[in-house]
Amino acid sequence: MTTVSPYPWRAQGPSLGNHRLSHPPGTWQLAWVHPLQVQEAKNQGSSLPKEFKPTQTIIKKPVQAEKPPRAAFIDPLTAMMASPEDEDALGCVSIPADDEMDGVKSAESRDADWSKSELEALWTQLGQSAMTYHDSTRLLIPETLHYILDKLNFDDESTSRNARLDMLEGRQTRRSNPEKNGLTPKQFGDFLDLVTHQLSNYWTEDKRVQVLRLVIQIAKILGDMDKSGLSGYPAFFFQITEVLVFFGRLVYDRIASKCPGLRMNFTSHDATPQAQEMCKNWLLKIMSIRELVPRLYLEIAFMRCFRFIDDPEYFYKTVLDRLTKSIRGLSDPIAACYLRAFLVRSAFQASSSSHTSHLVSIKRQAWDCLPRRICDCIRRLFNGFSKPNFLGKMLGTKKSLNAVDTDKCPAFVYEHIFAVLSPSLIEGQVSHVSHVVANCAQDPSYSVENLICVFGKVLTNCYSLTRTEKLNVLNTIWHCVMDIHDLHAYLKCALVWTEFAVKQLQPKEINTLLGNIVSQTNSTLSRDGTKSSSDQLPKIVQSLLSSQDSLERTLTLSNFLPLFNTMSKGSQIEMAKILVERAIKDVQEISDPVLSNVLIHLCDILGDSINALSIQDETRQISAFICHVIRKVKFEDDFEQQLKFLTDCRGKYSHLTAVQLQLIHSVHLLAIHTLERANGKISTRIKGFLQACCAFVFITIPSIDPRLTQVQLCIEAAEVCLMCRCFGQAESSLKVLFKTLGELGQAHEANRDLRERKELECTLLGLCSQLFSLLLVVPDNVEHGILYMIRGALNAINRFPWSLHSAHRAELNIRALQLLSVVTWDDYPYHIEGLDSNDVLYGSNPKFVDEVNQISGTVLGQVLDQIQDLTSNGFKKESGRLSWQLLQTCYGFVDLESSEKLVKLAQKLWSLSKKQNELQPQTDRLLQEVKLRKDERATMWKRVLL
Amino acid sequence: MASANPIEIIFDRPSRTYHEGETIQGSLRLNNPTDLKHDGVSLTLNGFLRTFVPAKSAIGNGASKIQSLTTFEEMLLNPGKLPQGKHEVKFQIPIRANADRRALLETYHGVRIDIQYILVCEIHRGILAQTFREEKEIFVELKSEWSKVSETKPYQFHITPDKLEYAKRKLMKHVPEFSIRGCLDSTQCSMGRAVQGTICVDTCTRPIKSVEIQLIRSEQVGVDDPKDCTEVQNIQIADGDVPRSLKIPLHMVLPQLFACATIKSADIRVEFNINVLVILDDDHIVAESIPIDIYRHH
Structure with missing residues (x-):
């Protein structure tokens, strides 16, 4: 029994009869060649292969690898239009009211070259790409076809598992219900396989009515699809048209079978009356279908059969003409376009080459009505419109522009034109075009924002406009933009046009624009009551950043801050970071009050964004930003203002330690600068100021977290206070220092981590040495006794819980000895300007010197105890080192003649030092030096050492 | 057997x-x-x-x-x-x-x-x-014997709200603004051929659901009997909201069995009408009824 199949190229076996295949089987090219072209038609039944096994998918990948399916979908009509290289052929698009379509003739000649096989290849390629492109859309099958749908087995694993579950629970299987959810293109392909199988069954059983009914229902799907809002139209279109073509072939074969011995180029006269009768009957049946879409599709599928009853000339003149025009009755432009594509393809297939002139006219008519609504194929059509000549035609003269007014060339067409326009083409026309755009805004059915955006983008890159032109355009367009009520759309346009203004116009205009944006946004937000969550505003701000002007000028635009504040909180923080970072890089010194205001405002926002939940890195980054900004803000000569600023900052950023640190340093710097500038003439005002600075620091230090930093800061503060002649402050600082040391000691005692202890102690060693250096110049307070400060320091140090068996305390004491020695000098090696240190106060008073000696003695005793301790505990190296240091101190600072005990001490120390091998080079050096010395003091030393 | x-x-x-x-x-x-x-x-x-x-x-x-x-x-x-x-x-x-x-x-x-x-x-x-x-x-x-068989009488029509006849005055409020022009190539239609014409919706403020062309037969048996009008077939010309100012062809093939040449004799009368319907989205119908003569042309 012969079975029929729509897809002859799917035949597996070699049983293709006598037909020579022009392409190998299994490929996508049309394997089945029209029998009438090859040889005489067979008499018995269908000339299709005998064995037919439906494969699973309708469209499968091609065997040859040279033609991979293209990812980008090119709709058939674009493809059928001339390729972009041939610009004249674009005259196929009929722009009404003008004779500028001089391209028609060349189009004709070009179409004559287009062979059927090319078209077929293109068609199949498009079908494949449609399948891959629209893989996820779903199509609902109408109920009339559900009986076929039920036969389809969906091999969905979850279905079977859930089906069992549902059955157990007594529920109806609902999952993956194709009737409710629709079919994917692949599933639809399987479904259509079943449909064609059913069609073949009906046909062989001679149930022509059922065949027709089924085909009508299938064709109806194409008409109803648009109403369900489907975007995957192409995928289903290609599959359904295959079924329709199959049907057409069935009918044709049946009619042809009634004409035995039909020659290749037969005319209607060759057809037998039976064939003609049958053809007419089929035609009548098809023409009486009520619905437009199935009727048109079936008429087109039936096209080839017209040969039996009419001559081709008549056919092309009337029937094709009528069909083309009837498609205008389809309101959905997508469906209409695809129907036209099917028409053209079928017409090509049915025709021979002599009739292409008619086909060209069809194509022109097919393009006669540009659909009003946005159409997928139109968009792609315009990809080919970037050729200058064509655009020159379209926009060249005003006349043609007027012809292409809103009625004939609706706004959305402009939109797509502009998208591919190069700016040079629009230059001479700018004002006219802007008026056209403004007119388009009047059209209530079209939302003009896309057009405005695209227009703006084009103009942004257009560099040869004059200033007046630019302003005019901006004015015109901005009026339209202001009328847009939807905030999102408004902001989209505003963004594009802000970029235009930034690139092309002066800050003044940018400012006005921003002002408008702000007021519009605010009024909309207050009216709607919703928080602006759009990301457009940050984009606008960022576009401002890209301006060629300096950042300063941008930030100082009067409307910048309002714009910034309109953004949502999150975006504000983001933008603030970006802006501050840029500012830090670009701006060296911030003295302009407006700019500093803006930056401070940004810093405030950043500072406020830090809370207990912020991550450490964020805190660090933002603190760094703020510190930078603080450093850069300068108030020129107004130091009081600066101090006020720093005080404000302290209040605002109290939670950021790094910033507080920076503030303290800034205040110190400020004080010193002020002092320098005062040049020795310290007025009351300046003195007050300096005291204020010191007070600031004094207050701020305790809030710094790590105590060690506090210690350091106290020392620094004391230095600065002394330099500023705020003695009281200096003393307080030092007292605080000792207290902090005590607290530090308490914490240190509790700390068991050996490495941390060691680190701390080393740091402390350095700090205390620094302290000693400072204490040299600290004058005594009469109330508190001699060397009160130094004694306090020594007490603090000795009370500190140094690690057991560490040499630090001893080292510090040795350094203290050095200090004490220098304290007795007549003239200290360094002074602080304007401050009388102890050398002046005491003037080497003998009583003073005695006191100092006493203290030294105590200290020395402590050192010797320490050394003893170390030696007895086996830390020979440490003790040796310490002894050497002590010896050095003695050598440098001690007068050996004053006491015999000292000589003995020196000798002992010398012997201890010599025992250490690594100290050998140093001891040798000392020996050398002593030998070479010729003065009196040296004799004593020579006695000791040698 | x-x-x-x-x-x-x-x-x-x-x-x-x-x-x-x-x-x-x-x-x-x-x-x-x-x-x-x-x-x-x-x-x-x-x-x-x-x-x-x-x-x-x-x-x-x-x-x-x-x-x-x-x-x-x-x-x-x-x-x-x-x-x-x-x-x-x-x-x-x-x-x-x-x-x-x-x-x-x-x-x-x-x-x-x-x-x-x-x-x-x-x-x-x-x-x-x-x-x-x-x-x-x-x-x-049967061959038609009219002498005027070969003449074509085109019929132009223009439907606007003021040309509508209503059963009730109340409906006047709901009528949208529209202007629909069209023409039939001829009111003398041949049995073997199709009824052809064009229709063009100039303006219509409401969206259109469908444009259809309907063949109506009216039969009368005897003089006393009132005419009985029934629809023979209905062909959809346009589906959905058609573009305005666009000429859409009307084309309907006369059915072989259910239509015949117009019969006007003493005891039976079989006459035909063409109705052009424009159905708006709210299911209101604007229709133009055109009487035609069907003859058989050889």
Whole structure:
């Protein structure tokens, strides 16, 4: 029994009869060649292969690898239009009211070259790409076809598992219900396989009515699809048209079978009356279908059969003409376009080459009505419109522009034109075009924002406009933009046009624009009551950043801050970071009050964004930003203002330690600068100021977290206070220092981590040495006794819980000895300007010197105890080192003649030092030096050492 | 054996369409699997006009009347025996009206009026055995005699809200603004051809759901009987909201059986109308009714 199949190229076996295949089987090219072209038609039944096994998918990948399916979908009509290289052929698009379509003739000649096989290849390629492109859309099958749908087995694993579950629970299987959810293109392909199988069954059983009914229902799907809002139209279109073509072939074969011995180029006269009768009957049946879409599709599928009853000339003149025009009755432009594509393809297939002139006219008519609504194929059509000549035609003269007014060339067409326009083409026309755009805004059915955006983008890159032109355009367009009520759309346009203004116009205009944006946004937000969550505003701000002007000028635009504040909180923080970072890089010194205001405002926002939940890195980054900004803000000569600023900052950023640190340093710097500038003439005002600075620091230090930093800061503060002649402050600082040391000691005692202890102690060693250096110049307070400060320091140090068996305390004491020695000098090696240190106060008073000696003695005793301790505990190296240091101190600072005990001490120390091998080079050096010395003091030393 | 029908009637014309005065030529093909003993093979052509008048009151059925237009009977084969196998018997039947009757009428299947010509072939097999019977309808066409047949009278129409006639004044408020222009190529339509024209929706403030063209027949049996208008077929011209100012062709092929040339005679009248409908999205319909004359052109 012969079975029929729509897809002859799917035949597996070699049983293709006598037909020579022009392409190998299994490929996508049309394997089945029209029998009438090859040889005489067979008499018995269908000339299709005998064995037919439906494969699973309708469209499968091609065997040859040279033609991979293209990812980008090119709709058939674009493809059928001339390729972009041939610009004249674009005259196929009929722009009404003008004779500028001089391209028609060349189009004709070009179409004559287009062979059927090319078209077929293109068609199949498009079908494949449609399948891959629209893989996820779903199509609902109408109920009339559900009986076929039920036969389809969906091999969905979850279905079977859930089906069992549902059955157990007594529920109806609902999952993956194709009737409710629709079919994917692949599933639809399987479904259509079943449909064609059913069609073949009906046909062989001679149930022509059922065949027709089924085909009508299938064709109806194409008409109803648009109403369900489907975007995957192409995928289903290609599959359904295959079924329709199959049907057409069935009918044709049946009619042809009634004409035995039909020659290749037969005319209607060759057809037998039976064939003609049958053809007419089929035609009548098809023409009486009520619905437009199935009727048109079936008429087109039936096209080839017209040969039996009419001559081709008549056919092309009337029937094709009528069909083309009837498609205008389809309101959905997508469906209409695809129907036209099917028409053209079928017409090509049915025709021979002599009739292409008619086909060209069809194509022109097919393009006669540009659909009003946005159409997928139109968009792609315009990809080919970037050729200058064509655009020159379209926009060249005003006349043609007027012809292409809103009625004939609706706004959305402009939109797509502009998208591919190069700016040079629009230059001479700018004002006219802007008026056209403004007119388009009047059209209530079209939302003009896309057009405005695209227009703006084009103009942004257009560099040869004059200033007046630019302003005019901006004015015109901005009026339209202001009328847009939807905030999102408004902001989209505003963004594009802000970029235009930034690139092309002066800050003044940018400012006005921003002002408008702000007021519009605010009024909309207050009216709607919703928080602006759009990301457009940050984009606008960022576009401002890209301006060629300096950042300063941008930030100082009067409307910048309002714009910034309109953004949502999150975006504000983001933008603030970006802006501050840029500012830090670009701006060296911030003295302009407006700019500093803006930056401070940004810093405030950043500072406020830090809370207990912020991550450490964020805190660090933002603190760094703020510190930078603080450093850069300068108030020129107004130091009081600066101090006020720093005080404000302290209040605002109290939670950021790094910033507080920076503030303290800034205040110190400020004080010193002020002092320098005062040049020795310290007025009351300046003195007050300096005291204020010191007070600031004094207050701020305790809030710094790590105590060690506090210690350091106290020392620094004391230095600065002394330099500023705020003695009281200096003393307080030092007292605080000792207290902090005590607290530090308490914490240190509790700390068991050996490495941390060691680190701390080393740091402390350095700090205390620094302290000693400072204490040299600290004058005594009469109330508190001699060397009160130094004694306090020594007490603090000795009370500190140094690690057991560490040499630090001893080292510090040795350094203290050095200090004490220098304290007795007549003239200290360094002074602080304007401050009388102890050398002046005491003037080497003998009583003073005695006191100092006493203290030294105590200290020395402590050192010797320490050394003893170390030696007895086996830390020979440490003790040796310490002894050497002590010896050095003695050598440098001690007068050996004053006491015999000292000589003995020196000798002992010398012997201890010599025992250490690594100290050998140093001891040798000392020996050398002593030998070479010729003065009196040296004799004593020579006695000791040698 | 009895269930298989051995008779097949083949006509010389596959369309089975004849005119008055012509002769139906054809052959009977008998294919009996076994020997067949019969009492004669007869061939009858029965042409009749059947009219149906519905009851005037609610009770009772309507009256159905059959008038015979042509009757012709012929005994093709005398009683005898047909051996097994295929046999072919040629026949010729003239088509002419009965003597008393007026001219033949065209084949027409309508609601109240039915004109049919049926060719019946019977193999009589006595009282006890089942008679084999095969019938086929043939189609009779008559040439139209009007002198104005070749004239084309195009019909232009322009539908605007003020030209509408309403049953109720109330509906006036809901009428949207619209302007629909169109034309029929001719109000004289030929049976074998299609009714053609164009329609163009200039403006319409409401979206349009569909534009359709409808063929309406109106039948009248007798003078007293009111006209009965029914729809023959409905062809959709446009689907959805059509673009404005665009000419869309109207095209409807007249059906073979359900329409015929306009009949205006004493006892029956069959006339046709074309309705162009524009259905708006709120299911209101704007329609233009155009009376047409159908003739048969040769």
